[in-house]
Amino acid sequence: MAQTRYPKTPREEQPEASPATSPDERIDSAETGARGPFSRRQFLRGSAAAGAASAGLLSGILDDAEAQDEPGVAGPGAVDMAFKINGKAYVATLEPRVTLLDALRNHLDLTGAKKVCDRGTCGACTVLLNGDPVYACSVLAIEAQGSEVTTVEGIGSPANMHPIQQAFVDHDAQQCGFCTPGFVVASAALLNRHPNPDQDTVHRELGGNLCRCGTYAGIRAAVAQAAGGGTTNG
């Protein structure tokens, strides 16, 4: 499933190592997939008060996200950001540490993507970034500028559902529905990449999403229907 892209921090801009743990190590663990105790984002959050410590990181992110020529420093205060989400332009003034998920949910009232683990384990926050599924909880909002963001709301509407959404309804691939937006987005991405996936592919591509109510049988059948391959519960 989606790996969040983590831009490299330019080495010459490394901040001073803190006495406890060198930021360098923390970043490295974050780059392995943000599953360790020190995700980059949590590091950023944790060091919010220490503006100096995060300045180097943030400039690195800005460089990568906006391809600036000169290193700039964003934050720790709020900065203006611009997003393209579901084909529409949005602007917001956010702290650089705000994740894409929190920007969507808390600031733009796009609440389809859900916050569950908030650290890249469950997939409930899955959105598309330029067509690729990512965990929105593990992408900084500031990084998502300049990319096309697609949330579940942009995949289809109740009156005009995407075939995968219709298939989720037809096969009851949802109970409480809290994991559903993430699964719908991940399934749409799966079908874009593999129009006729075999079951191993379905399992692999949706393996980064978790459901507590146990809707996997319905999801398998839904993906099969949307792929045009009949139904399967195998």
Add this chain to the structure above:
Amino acid sequence: MAEYVWPAAGDRLHIGKHISRLDGPVKATGRAKYAYDVNRRGMLWAIMVQSPHAHARITAIDTSAAEAMDGVVKVHIIQDVGTEIQWAHDEIVAVAATSEEVARDGAAAVKIEYEVLPHFVNERAVDEAPDAQPAQEETTGDPAAAMAAAATKSSGSYHVAQIAHCSLESHGQVAEWQDEETVTLWASTQAISGVASQLGEQIGIPASNVHVETQYMGGGFGSKFSVDRWGVVCAQIARDTGRPVKLMLDRDQEVSVAGARPSTHAEVSTGADADGNVVAWDSKSWGSGGPAGANSPPLPYVFAFDNQTHMHTSVPTNTGPARAWRAPRHPQACLVTMRALEDLAHAAGMDPLDFFLRNIEKTGERASTYVEELEKGAELMGWRDRWRPRGSGTGTVRSGLGLALHTWGGRGHRSNCEVLAYRDGLVEARIGSQDLGTGTRTIIALVLAETFGVGLEQVKVTMGRSVLPASGASGGSTTVGGVSGATRRAALNAVDAVFERIAPRLGTEMANLELRNGELHFKDGSMAAMPWRQAATLIGVNPVSATGANPGPGQLNDSGVGGIQMADVSVDMETGVVSINRMVAVQDCGLILDMKLAESQVYGSLIMGVTYALTEERVFDPHTGQMLNPDMEFYKLAGIEDVGEMIVHMMTGPGYDERGVIGLGEPPVIAPGAAIANAATNATGVPINEMPMTPERVLAAINGGMA
């Protein structure tokens, strides 16, 4: 007057069909608004500071740094200096701020000092428990004599770890005051009516002034019946600040304090006569679900033997407290009983299918249902051709079959419903129930449409608000019977009330009228049938209103189901990994209202069962008292690739339908673990006696270590 029955099989318009849940499109497109999704103008975020210690006394709290922060609006002390904390992650202070980020900064800046006290978290070592309590002792017949006389004997110890609910939408709510006496709470709850009363009491306003709203909620599984301390705190902060407040638990809190299923450990001895009839049962169990310990699981489970004895010890621990977890105490009892009986079958040299059938009369009144279900399950699993005696397999990966039986009550709860029929033909049900994702909304709609003989597009369900006619909490598989009974009675009464109103306007008697297939029929044929929407215009501007309740006249629901499950698993003898090939569930639940939703419940239960069988466990560090996996990386839920093939068969038709509606939320989640453990035992040839069946434990069992 109405006769309060369900329509006969041939007359059913919607009941028993595969109907898609009505809120499916809203959920699948991300439009459904859960409590977590509610954003209000000027809303504050609240984050709670938690205890790092499992047992401690608070000696100092310094909130000055948090209060001085820009954006922090309120620091609320939940548990003050002097309070004794009984489990780690317990909430002590809440910080409300203008953004989630600042609330977190504020929470991190609160300084709390503790006097650390001794803790006990690992109840498996019952001998070391400081406060173990005898909780139950029951004996029937003369088990000692029966055991002494038994031809075959078996004994073993069986262990079920503590697990969490881990609802994907964490516990929490948004609170907003309309005026000094009225508050709205958008809550993630299984009990809107109950939460309104609890909150009103705790903050000193009438319950009727608390408006609880829950249109959608992201899972509860028994953990969301109470307003909880954080609900009260949220409402208090909202009152103190005059602003709406959102307070949702973080994942670590959700998994560590918001719900635990108690552990069960048991030593069991059993005996059978030469024909394989069980003649003696002796069990001693203990377990914990936190500071209150744990009640006894119902042992022996499903079966009652002439000579049996059971003793239980409750073991308090310094861990987040227990809450009802789907089918409380039953999955644990099922694992212990079905594993012990499978071991006895093995000792007797019998196929467990034959062994369970031999003893089926000891299950009581559901015996004939179990026989039918076992036969059906055996057919779907290919049991007769495929079962081999324990440990027959060779090679690295070995497969095996296992089975288990379960039972549950599931009688409909107390519920009220008001039905309104409008002159535009819309028929509305108003009911203070909540849809947890089981499909309650859809069930109410289809009962209403069935009763009016109209399509589902003609009806509307207004629910999820505590100001509506009161309905019970959604737990214990009681909702479907409760809401369907109340809705059916209200709808039958409403049909009568409609007839009473329009008959004079049609120049006929109400007894001459009948609604079916979207039309009003005249029984005497005096007039041609007219479409319902045309007939409805005669209602006039004031809608017709009628109410109904459950329980009430007529038998619309019942209690008591039995089901059987079979598992086909493979075990890698070198890695200890258990993988699921196929699960078969055969289930009865009386009259099935929506076959698609019923099957969904059973599929979901199988999957939840696979999860707790293989991976779920709250792991505690004995030295720090901390839960080591309050997250989703190491508190593992099964993924789509882990659950194998699933076959679900619902028992329907004569013998089942006429019992009326019975709940289905709990029954099918009880037996998967036991069936899987029996299958793993059958595959490996060694008793696999612990849940979850992690590779480490399975390898230990294979290698002859402690299982």
